[in-house]
Amino acid sequence: MIQSGPSYQISPKKDAKNVFRVLQNGGVAIIPSDVGYGIVAIDPGAIPRIFVAKRRQPHKRHAMICNYDLQKQIHIIDSREAEMVRLLTVDLDLPVGVVASYRPDHPIIQKIPQDLLHESSIDGTMAMLVNGGEFQEELSKLATDAELPLLGSSANLTGTGTNVAIEEIEPEIRAVADIIVDYGRQKYSRPRPSSTMINFDELRVLRFGACYEVIQDVFSRFYGLPLPNDPGRDILFSGHLRQHRDSD
Template structure:
């Protein structure tokens, strides 16, 4: 896996055992449980079974139009999402050169073994027009969980750990009690990396460069596309 934004630099003290935490979360979620965990953009809920994934959706009181994201990473995106050469260069510029978090909407390869045992209700709730959403640069923990997900072909799906419309939570203690009550395991890393923005990730539909959500580092992302690729993002659908 590539180094991510939460990875310690070589020689730095190992303050967090990301591998152990990822295995703990993976084992609970693979067994049908629900986890609350930090990504660089906020605290998130994660599940894999039909009951747990739909429980997240229902308990958050989400609108039917909202999707649940596939547990993502750069490795996951490369394995299951389909983008053209230009889109790949743009995504690399944002996430690998500038190392910014980014929600990527793109068509997904449902014939990948990762989806062999995913319940049809989850697929219906997580897909729109053949696309899925993944978060890139969600951090070392998310990357490791996504790696285990691909290794064992157990798809995991997530959403922000908050009641719908109540805003992303950047510390575990700020997550509503009724949301925390859903969790079989919690991982607490304190305030997340991008908490100062007070927003979640920017999301772009890479089929046509439509902005689905204006979020973290939107101005930088917009500048990268305009300056280096002569691409003007389409009018945001939601701020």
Template sequence: MALDISQDARRVLDTLQAGGIAIIPSSVGYGIIGSTPAALQRIFTAKRRTLVQVIAVTQDLPLGVVAPYDFTHALLRPLDPQTISQSTDTEANTLAMLVNGGPFQEELTRLASAAGTPVFGSSANLSGRGTKTRVEEIESDVLRVADVVLDYGLRVHHAPRASSTMIDFGFVDRVKVVRFGACYEVIRDVLGKFGGEACARLPVDPGKQVLFSGRV
């Protein structure tokens, strides 16, 4: 059966707008998303995570961007403080956003933006267990809270690391690797060539045997 990205994205958006939760595909693994404080709390509870806890476009690479955000943006302005605190680093005033996460994410982003519906989420797995690249790998506790599960098969960037490479661009004179992930060595090379002095000395990924989660 052929995939219908437009219809699936509409179904997910309808679910989010109704306060539900969805498990969705990206090029670097499966994610779990919601749009309300209650949905986010259910996601974090299922994951057993505490609440404390222009390269992508030009080079066609998935990238987790950590950067300062505009509190007054139309999508964020209606949100209550609890939702903001669950989804951002309130001390550093930054948020993390997956850019170029694949065709489904692009379509859902288009629909959600047009509808004025913010989308927040995380990787669809128990905390510390690693991003899943097949729906069959997702733990039952996480699957159980989802109202919609989209199975698009094995994700494109499943090896050598799943999940997105995450880089913090919130510093004046440097960038910081937050997580080694998909396409890291390519991203490192591109940033080293075109990112100037601030990106000249990004570290080498030590590998999954040394750093399983990839988080620095």
């Protein structure tokens, strides 16, 4: 099922409700975000379908798709770093992959089986993709209100890069989805799609992604912290500085 077409009226609130019903029933969804299309699930039994379709390796990790409020509840971040996250995602409205230590006793984390939690975290940290656009905000709110984990990654074969339009997504990835929401070409496609990912425990860049130069400027201008320059896709295609944290 693909929601698109000449007569289709985009409605993030309505579309998110339709997707959430599919996910609650054990389905897999391909969804839009400002940094490209993602493939997500809620039911632990559906996650392996994503792994198989993407041809993922054991060292790859899922990320939690969330809004700022949930990220603030789950992550354990010192006050200065928490201020950074708020400045980037709320005040400046930038998409960011926030990696930090997490609260294992949070009700949503408690819903994740141990084997799946192992596949979604590393060294006590978890990646949470924050501020991915209006549709993602609506879907995240539904999952949060139901105290259910919304897990996934980018909708592409592993290592091929994030896709910013439905027609770019490989047929085998589209085939595994029970519902696909097509909002056309997504906002942040150049110079890189996907979210910039930063470990806020260590203040270290894990992945160069969308809006990276803006994020780099924020760190330097407001906190006096230099971040490395993005070497570009020709030199570092995936953007990942440490492949074992790859959520593509």
